[in-house]
Amino acid sequence: MKLNVIGGGPAGLYYAILHKKSFPDAEVTVYERNRADDTFGFGIVLSDETLGNLKAADEPTYRDIAASFAYWDDIYVHYKGTTIKSSGHGFSGLKRLTLLEILQRRAAGLGIAVHYQTDITAVDPYLNADLVVAADGINSVIRENWKEHFRPTIEFRPNKFVWLGARATLPGFTYSFRENEHGIWNLHAYMFTQGECTVIVETTGEAFERSGLGVQDERATVAYARKLFAEEFEGADFQTNRSHWRNFPAVRCERWSHENVVLLGDAAHSAHWSIGSGTKLALEDAIALHHAVARHRKNTKAALRAYEEERHAEADRIQHSANTSLVFFENVRRFWHMEPVQFNFALMSRAKAVTYENLRMRDAAVVRELDRWWAGHVAKTEGVKLPKDFAAPPMFAPFHLRGMRLMNRVVVSPMCQYCAVDGTPTDWHFVHYGSRAVGGAGLVFTEMTCVAPDARITPGCTGMWKAEHALAWKRIVAFVHAHTDAKIALQLGHAGRKGSTQLMWEEMDKPLRSGNWPIVAASPLPYYPGESQTPREMTRADMERVRDQYVAATRMGIECGFDMLELHMAHGYLHASFISPVTNRRADAYGGSLENRLRFPLEVFDACRAVWPADRPMSVRISATDWIPGGTTGDDAVAIARAFKARGCDLVDVSTGQTDPASKPVYGRMYQLVFAEQIRNEAGIATMAVGAITTADQVNTIVAAGRADLAALARPHLTDPYFALHAAAEYGYDGASWPKQYLSGKQQLYILAERAKEEARRKEALFRAAHPVSSHAA
Numbered sequence: 001m002k003l004n005v006i007g008g009g010p011a012g013l014y015y016a017i018l019h020k021k022s023f024p025d026a027e028v029t030v031y032e033r034n035r036a037d038d039t040f041g042f043g044i045v046l047s048d049e050t051l052g053n054l055k056a057a058d059e060p061t062y063r064d065i066a067a068s069f070a071y072w073d074d075i076y077v078h079y080k081g082t083t084i085k086s087s088g089h090g091f092s093g094l095k096r097l098t099l100l101e102i103l104q105r106r107a108a109g110l111g112i113a114v115h116y117q118t119d120i121t122a123v124d125p126y127l128n129a130d131l132v133v134a135a136d137g138i139n140s141v142i143r144e145n146w147k148e149h150f151r152p153t154i155e156f157r158p159n160k161f162v163w164l165g166a167r168a169t170l171p172g173f174t175y176s177f178r179e180n181e182h183g184i185w186n187l188h189a190y191m192f193t194q195g196e197c198t199v200i201v202e203t204t205g206e207a208f209e210r211s212g213l214g215v216q217d218e219r220a221t222v223a224y225a226r227k228l229f230a231e232e233f234e235g236a237d238f239q240t241n242r243s244h245w246r247n248f249p250a251v252r253c254e255r256w257s258h259e260n261v262v263l264l265g266d267a268a269h270s271a272h273w274s275i276g277s278g279t280k281l282a283l284e285d286a287i288a289l290h291h292a293v294a295r296h297r298k299n300t301k302a303a304l305r306a307y308e309e310e311r312h313a314e315a316d317r318i319q320h321s322a323n324t325s326l327v328f329f330e331n332v333r334r335f336w337h338m339e340p341v342q343f344n345f346a347l348m349s350r351a352k353a354v355t356y357e358n359l360r361m362r363d364a365a366v367v368r369e370l371d372r373w374w375a376g377h378v379a380k381t382e383g384v385k386l387p388k389d390f391a392a393p394p395m396f397a398p399f400h401l402r403g404m405r406l407m408n409r410v411v412v413s414p415m416c417q418y419c420a421v422d423g424t425p426t427d428w429h430f431v432h433y434g435s436r437a438v439g440g441a442g443l444v445f446t447e448m449t450c451v452a453p454d455a456r457i458t459p460g461c462t463g464m465w466k467a468e469h470a471l472a473w474k475r476i477v478a479f480v481h482a483h484t485d486a487k488i489a490l491q492l493g494h495a496g497r498k499g500s501t502q503l504m505w506e507e508m509d510k511p512l513r514s515g516n517w518p519i520v521a522a523s524p525l526p527y528y529p530g531e532s533q534t535p536r537e538m539t540r541a542d543m544e545r546v547r548d549q550y551v552a553a554t555r556m557g558i559e560c561g562f563d564m565l566e567l568h569m570a571h572g573y574l575h576a577s578f579i580s581p582v583t584n585r586r587a588d589a590y591g592g593s594l595e596n597r598l599r600f601p602l603e604v605f606d607a608c609r610a611v612w613p614a615d616r617p618m619s620v621r622i623s624a625t626d627w628i629p630g631g632t633t634g635d636d637a638v639a640i641a642r643a644f645k646a647r648g649c650d651l652v653d654v655s656t657g658q659t660d661p662a663s664k665p666v667y668g669r670m671y672q673l674v675f676a677e678q679i680r681n682e683a684g685i686a687t688m689a690v691g692a693i694t695t696a697d698q699v700n701t702i703v704a705a706g707r708a709d710l711a712a713l714a715r716p717h718l719t720d721p722y723f724a725l726h727a728a729a730e731y732g733y734d735g736a737s738w739p740k741q742y743l744s745g746k747q748q749l750y751i752l753a754e755r756a757k758e759e760a761r762r763k764e765a766l767f768r769a770a771h772p773v774s775s776h777a778a
Contacts, residue, residue: 001023001026001027001130001131001297002026002027002128002129002130002131003016003019003026003027003028003029003129003130003131003132003133004029004031004126004128004129004131004132004133005028005029005030005031005132005133005135006031006120006123006126006132006133006134006135006136006141006142007030007031007032007120007133007134007135007136007137007140007264007265007267008030008031008032008034008036008114008116009032009100009135009137009265009282010044010099010100010103010265010279010282010283011135011264011265011266011267011279011282011283011285011286012030012032012133012135012136012264012265013030013100013103013104013106013107013114014058014061014103014282014283014286015133015135015264015286015289015290016028016030016107016112016133017058017061017103017106017107017110017112018057018058018286018287018290019290019293020107020110020111020112021058021110022290022293022294023297028110028111028112028113029112029113029114029115029129030107030112030113030114030115031114031115031118031120031126032114032115032116032117032118033117033118033119033120033136034116034117035116035117036100036104036114036116037097037100039096039097039100039241040096040163040241040242041096041163041198041241042095042096042163042164042165042192042196042197042198042199042239042241043093043094043095043096043165043190043191043192043193043196043197043198044093044094044096044099044192044198044277044279044280045091045092045093045190045276045277045279045280046065046069046091046092046093046094046276046277046279046280046283047090047091047092047276047280048090048091048092050280050283050284051065051066051092053283053284053287054283054287057287057290058106060106061102061103061106064102064105064106065094065099065102068094068095068098068102068193069092069093069094069192069193070092070093070094070191070192070193070194071091071092071093072089072091072092072093072171072172072173072190072191073087073088073089073090073172074086074087074089074171074172074173075087075089075172075173075174075175075348076170076171076172076173076174076175077175077176077177077340077343077344077347078174078175078176078177078178078187078231078232079176079177079340079343079344080177080340080343082340084340084341084344084366085172086344086348086359086362086363086366087362087363088361088362088363089173089362091173091190091276093190093191093192093193093198094192094193095192095193095196096192096279098193099279120136120141120142121141122141122145123141123142123145123146123261127260127261129260130260130300131260131262131293131300131303132260132261132262133261133262133264133289134261134262134263134264134267135263135264135265135267135282135286136267137265137266137267138249138251138266138267138270138278140263140266140267142261142263142267143253143263143267143268146258146261149255149258150253150254150255150256150258150263150268151253151254151255152251152252152253152254153251153252153253153254154249154250154251154252155249155250156247156248156249156250157247157248157249157250157272157326157330158204158205158247158330159202159203159204159205159247159248159326159329159330160202160203160204160205160208160245160246160247161200161201161202161203161245161246161247161248162200162201162202162221162225162243162244162245162246163198163199163200163241163243164198164199164200164201164221164222164225164238164239164240164243165196165197165198165199165238165239165240165241166189166196166197166199166233166236166237166238166239167195167196167197167236167237167239168195168196168197168233168234168236169191169194169195170189170190170191170197170232172190173188173189173190174187174188174189174190174232175187175188175347176189176229176232177332178228178229179336180228181210182203182207182208182210182211183203183204183206183207183210183211184203184204184207184332184333184336185201185202185203185207185228186201186202186203186329186332187199187200187201187202187229187232188200188202188273188274189232199225199229199233199238200273201221201225201228201229202329204330204333205247208245211224213245215244215245215246216244216245218240218243218244221240221243221245222238222240222243225238226238248270248272248273248326249270250270250272250319250323251266251267251268251269251270252269252319253268253269255308256268256304256307256308256311256312257304257305257307257308259301260300260301260304262289262304262307264282264285264286264289265278265281265282265285265286266278266282268285268315269281269315269319270319271318271319271321271322272322272323272325272326274322274325274326274328274329274351275318275321275322275325275351275353281315281318285311285315288307288310288311288314289307289311292304292306292307292310292311293307317668320666320668321351321352321353322351324350324351324352324668324674325350325351327350327674328346328347328350331678334677334678334681334682335347335681335706337681338706339373339377341369341370341373342370342373342374342377342704342705342706344366345359345370345704345705346705346706346707349701349705352668352669352670352701355697355698355700355701356370356393356394356697356700356701356704357697357700358697370704371391371393371394374394374397374704375390375391375392375397378397378398382397382398382399382400383400384398392731392733392735393696393700393727393731393733394409394699394700394703394704395408395409395410395696395699395700395703395711395724395727396408396409396728396731396733396735396736397409397703399442399709399710401564401617401619401650401651401686402614402615402616402617402650403615403616403617404487404563404564404616404617405487406442406443406487406710407442407485407486407736407737408440408441408442408724408736409442409699409703409709409710409711410440410441410442410443410699410710410711410713410723410724410727411441411442411443411444411445411688411710411711411712411713412436412437412441412443412444412445412712412713412714412717413445413690413712413713413714413717414445414446414447414448414491414566414568414621414712414714415447415714415717415718416447416448416457416458416460416461416504417429417432417447417460417462418458418460418461418503418504418505419460420460420461420462420463422463423450423453423456423461423462423463423464423465423466423468423469424462424463424468424469424472425462425469425472425473425476426472429462429472429476430472430475430476430479433446433476433479433480433488434476434479434480434483435721436486436717436721437479437480437483437484437486437488438483438484438721438722438739438742439717439720439721439722439723439724439725440486440722440723440724440725440728440736440737440738441486441717441723441724442486442487442710442724443486443487443488443489443563443564443710444480444486444487444488444489445488445489445491445566445712446462446473446488446489446490446491447461447462447491448461448462448491448492448493448568448573449461449462449463449464449473449490449491449492449493449553450462450463450464450465450492450493450494450495451463451464451465451492451493451494451546451549451550451552451553452465452494452546452549453465453517454499454500454517454518454519454520455493455494455495455499455546455549455574456495456499456500457495457498457499457501457573458501458502458503458504458512459503459512459515460503461495464490464492464553464556464557465549465552465553465556469556470556470559470560473490473556473557473560473562474559474560474561476488477560477561477562478561481561483739484737484739485737486737487563487564488562488563488564489562489563489564489565489566489619490557490560490562490564490565490566491566491567491568491621492550492553492554492557492565492566492567492568492608493567493568493573493574493575494546494549494550494568494573494574494575495519495573495574496519496520496521496522496535496572496573496574496575496576496577497519497520497521497525497526497527497532497533497535497572497574497577497583498527498571498572498573499517499519500512500516500517500518500519500533509527509528509532510528510531510532511531511532511533516533518536519533519535519536520535520536520537520538520542520546520574521535521536521537521538521574521577521583522537522538522574522577522578522583522584522585522586522590522591522597522600523535523537523577523583523584523585523586523591524536524537525577525583525585527572527660527661528661537586538600543590543600543603546574546604547603547604547607548607550567550604550607550608551607551608551611554608554611554612555611557612558611558612558613562616563616564616564617564618564619565608565612565616565617565618565619566618566619566620566621566651566653567601567604567605567608567618567619567620567621568620568621569601569620569621569622570621570622570623570653570655570656570658571621571623571655571657571658571659572623572658572659572660575600575601575604576622576623576659578590578597578598578599578600578601579594579597579598579601579622579623579632579640580597580623580626580631580632580659580660581597581630581631581632582626582628582630582631582632582659582660582662583659583660584597594636594639594640598640598643601620602643602644602647605618605620605644605647605649606647609647609648609649617650617651618648618649618650618651619649619650619651619652619653619688620644620649620652620653621652621653621654621655622637622640622641622652622653622654622655623655623656623657623658623659624637624654624655624656624672624675624676624678624679625637625656625657625675626656626657626659626660626663627656627657627659627663627664627665627666628659628660628662628663628664631659631660632659634674634675634678634679637654637675637678637679638678638679638682638683641679641683641685641687642683642685644685645683645684645685649685650685650686651685651686651687651688651709651710652676652679652680652683652685652686652687652688653687653688653690653712654672654675654676654679654687654688654689654690654708655672655690655691656671656672656675656691667692668692669692669694669698670689670691670692670693670698670702671691671692672689672690672691672692673689673691673693673702673707673708676688676689676690676707676708677706677707677708680706680707680708680709681706686709686710687708687709687710688708688709688710688711688712689702689707689708689710689711689712690711690712690713690714693711693712693713693716694713694715694716695716696723696727696730696731698711699711699713699727724736725738725746725749726749729746729749729750729752729753730753730757732750732753732754
């Protein structure tokens with residue numbers, strides 16, 4: 001097999017090494033545009049996990065790397081005059097040039113030919129090989145020459161950053177956040193060898209402009225950084241190496257291979273340095289590609305297909321995590337009101353990999369301090385006196401909205417059951433809502449309850465337009481109030497253009513096979529063109545009719561005794577069709593600007609707020625983004641939240657998408673949380689996070705980090721109505737609300753939970769005894 005590698009950086013050299021090691025007879029040639037000792041930047045970061053992968057892939061390379069790196073376990077965060085240390089993070093720093101030299105020596109020892117100072121302008125001269133690996137970096141010539149095949153997208157992020165070096169000794173990975181007259185500046189710094197550090201300074205584009213710094217003025221940059229972070233570096237010398245200010249390019253490619261050419265590392269994708277190192281990602285790419293080629297050694301195309309199938313998902317996950325991480329640094333101002341303990345936890349948990357429980361495993365003392373701070377914060381903001389030794393996990397903190405007081409932050413999310421009879425809840429609903437209230441959640445939401453027969457999504461949706469509905473709901477509310485400490489909220493909605501459709505377990509969002517009713521929306525746009533019913537564009541008379549239906553339903557909700565009222569203005573339903581520019585094409589006073597698009601939704605909210613009791617809270621559910629170019633964005637969601645807040649809204653229930661079939665959500669754990677965080681901290685209104693929240697650990701993380709005030713769980717409550725009670729047992733928290741009929745079960749649950757923890761500790765001790773941690777200096 002003949003192999004040509006374009007790019008002699010870490011990715012290209014490491015793949016060449018792995019390939020030659022497995023195929024000693026292969027002709028392996030590496031072509032690099034720069035000189036052998038050219039390198040840009042200073043140090044790189046490798047996690048313990050990556051080091052383990054390197055050791056398994058090529059022991060000699062790993063040994064040389066391990067002998068050269070600086071290891072640290074601690075992270076120090078400097079914020080508003082406070083320094084917080086946390087341990088257990090396990091990273092290694094290595095000089096970039098040292099890594100190149102290690103790889104170059106290993107390549108030479110294996111007989112790999114490396115041609116330096118080779119000007120690479122196209123892929124064609126290198127196609128005379130069985131496999132061509134394009135590892136030519138973030139500005140890949142190969143990727144751009146063949147972009148019709150790889151279909152790349154490059155998004156330049158808004159923050160400015162610069163890489164510097166410093167001759168200094170740091171105690172661990174160091175974050176520092178400083179504000180001056182120009183704005184907030186973020187420091188990321190770590191040692192890569194004794195007495196030498198990589199220093200990354202980052203700020204917003206606006207702050208950079210106000211600073212007057214030049215993009216390529218290295219002398220001025222060093223002077224500015226030395227003054228700004230004098231406390232952290234105590235007069236240390238700073239170094240430059242093409243230290244020009246730039247914007248991070250987020251690179252993605254739809255495909256990574258074509259014919260016998262494959263992209264590797266930064267040429268295929270980039271991951272923001274705030275979660276580690278692009279070098280880490282590139283080296284692990286090389287390992288994955290090598291495994292695929294080794295398995296399909298006689299079929300290059302099959303190998304490349306396997307590589308993409310297996311590695312693309314993992315790279316996407318890392319990129320998603322990196323993008324979640326970088327949002328924190330792009331929006332530090334959003335968190336600037338926080339006290340140091342909470343700010344530190346928000347920083348640590350920004351990418352979702354570090355959670356409340358994960359941080360406890362790394363450094364239990366930091367979590368104990370977080371719990372102590374949280375208890376004081378809750379006592380102050382909730383106006384309650386907590387016991388001196390109160391140590392409940394954050395999810396069990398009380399919370400209030402107006403006169404409604406919740407015993408914890410766990411919410412049963414609205415979930416349509418699709419089994420009402422002509423809008424009337426049945427015994428199924430009685431058991432469904434009753435059991436979840438018994439299960440210990442602080443707040444239980446009804447499913448979207450429709451304000452009129454033609455407002456329903458499906459024939460199975462619940463309603464609130466006639467006496468029978470109110471009677472059935474009143475029975476449910478009475479049970480919740482009589483037998484549990486939970487509160488119950490009524491969610492009202494109108495399906496709009498998504499109405500008159502089939503039940504969820506049939507063909508969801510598709511029109512009924514028969515018996516369709518007329519539907520209305522902001523604009524006459526069918527949900528599925530050519531298949532869905534075309535709604536009638538609402539007239540002013542329609543708006544007044546619907547507004548009055550909401551008011552009538554609200555009055556019935558008062559009669560039923562609901563504790564809270566929510567208006568559903570998300571997911572492409574009627575009000576959402578007004579709010580989103582994707583579905584609102586009106587040319588009158590209800591279309592065009594966001595202010596106009598909000599006019600009718602606000603009118604309905606005002607009418608309901610006017611009759612809903614002043615001591616009971618109201619919320620709105622919105623789609624914070626349409627996930628569609630040209631649709632609503634997070635910034636729009638902040639403006640929407642502010643508009644409702646000004647009208648007396650107490651909480652924003654933050655969902656996303658489902659506006660139109662063109663939506664392309666970026667799914668993942670807690671994938672909508674970033675929007676709840678933005679609205680809460682920029683609009684200054686309480687938020688409820690929802691979407692792929694599945695564990696008590698996540699709930700604790702969300703509320704303690706100040707990303708949302710409540711966490712709504714849907715599917716987890718379908719499979720475990722007693723989610724909150726089980727969480728209380730796992731944490732040994734005795735303050736959860738148990739019905740007296742179940743107290744014997746409580747005792748058993750707590751005993752079993754403690755036994756499970758003891759067994760887990762026993763197994764961990766046995767594992768540690770069998771697998772002692774080796775020295776990182778070895």
